[in-house]
Amino acid sequence: MKRQLSAAFIVLACLGMLWLPLAAQQGNGPELRSDHPDEYVVQPGDTLWDISQMFLIRPWEWPAIWQANPQVANPHLIFPGDVLNLSYLNGRPALMVERRSPQIRVLDEKDAITALPLSALEGFLRYPRMVDADEFDQLPYVVGIEEDRMSAFSGMKFYARGLDAPEGSMVVVAMPNFVYQDSRREVDGGRYLRRSLIPRYAGDTHRPQYRSDSLLVRGIKSLDSKDYPIIGYELFEVSRARVLKITGDVAILEVTQGRREIDVGHYILPIDEYVYDENFYPRAMAEIPGNAHVMDLFEVTPGAAHHDIVMLDVGSKDGVQPGHVFATFRPGREIPDPVKGRHDSFRRIFSTPEEANVTLPPELAGRVMVFRSYPDISYAIVVDGKREVRAGDILRHPDETV
Secondary structure (H helix, E strand, O other), X not given: OEEEEOOOEEEOOOOHHHHHHHHHHHOOOOOEOOOOOOEEEOOOOOOHHHHHHHHEOOHHHHHHHEOOOOOOOXXXXXXXXXXXXXXXXXXXXXXXXXXXXXXXXXXXXXXXXOOOOHHHHHHHHHOEEEEOHHHHHOOOEEEXXXXXXXXXXXXXXXXXXXXXXXXXXXXXXXXXXXXXXXXXXXXXXXXXXXXXXXXXXXXXXXXXXXXXXXXXXXXXXXXXXOOOOEEEEEEEEEEEEEEEEEEOOEEEEEEEEEOOOEEOOOEEEEOOOOOOOOOOOOEOOOOOOOOOEEEEEOOOOOOEOOOOEEEEOOOHHHOOOOOEEEEEEEOOOXXXXXXXXXXXXXXXXXXXXXXXXEEOOOEEEEEEEEEEEOOOOEEEEEEEEOOOEOOOOXXXXXXXXX
């Protein structure tokens, strides 16, 4: 939607009125970086988080430095070319924006900068689907492609089994990616979710496959995985299709649009558009859930860097919502005690394992912000870090540094 905005100093707000009382309760409010600029020109590709890092020691507190202006209909919108000026109101830091053009500018809201890079997130906001084990078992699935082809593209027909939908209705075709299992043990009482790659075909969905392991190790892990209850399955939308006709238990469908090809073994789901807020207001949880970890990385890499996607083993059941920020800590390594634990030391023979070894404290890796949460898991993006974020990192309050 287009709107006209006159050239003037416009005071920004991103829930600032809600954050100011909270900041006052916590002390002196947000702390400025010693090297902060007094003025900054907004650049294309900037995000509110990146800009806040220039000004604040704790960038997740950035809503506290935007002040409310009731005369501006949507005051948190800022655009490339705007000039941010740091000033003080009643002794507290505040950011204001200056639009220096002397003429009226016509601005489009879709050009405003966002809190996080939506280009990196949109696929994860719109296309993943999480279903529980019972629902997954009942999903219809693709059994064949017209002319016995390998894959179906836009305009082609394909066949599905078990579909109960009106002719002419639209459906989603989704690719199964991962199965999530609760691998917690009674002996430690901890919560540990296992995320395992699942086969593409419908007849073998309960036996997870594992990457980078030998056949023997995969077999052992597959047997072991049967002991853990399945929490849910992750599927990603690949295409959309129209139901042409249902004959017995086989449906004929036509691909209407798609992000990629449809293969045998893909699943059929009803359309369920997820409406998301483009502004993820960063905040810290009052109490971090116990035994919370980075469960896995979306990409098959050793670690996640800036703007990479990670999965957390906590979700809305634990109170986790979009906008929550966590510090991630690398678990402390266990090393031999340099005095009592040396392998060539006589003392090691008479030392207990606790004396012979020492566990180092966890080390700060980075910070992540949640942008979508499900009951048991959450998707988060790496917003800053000293080192790569890895699977198994511990989640803590974002204020913690040691």
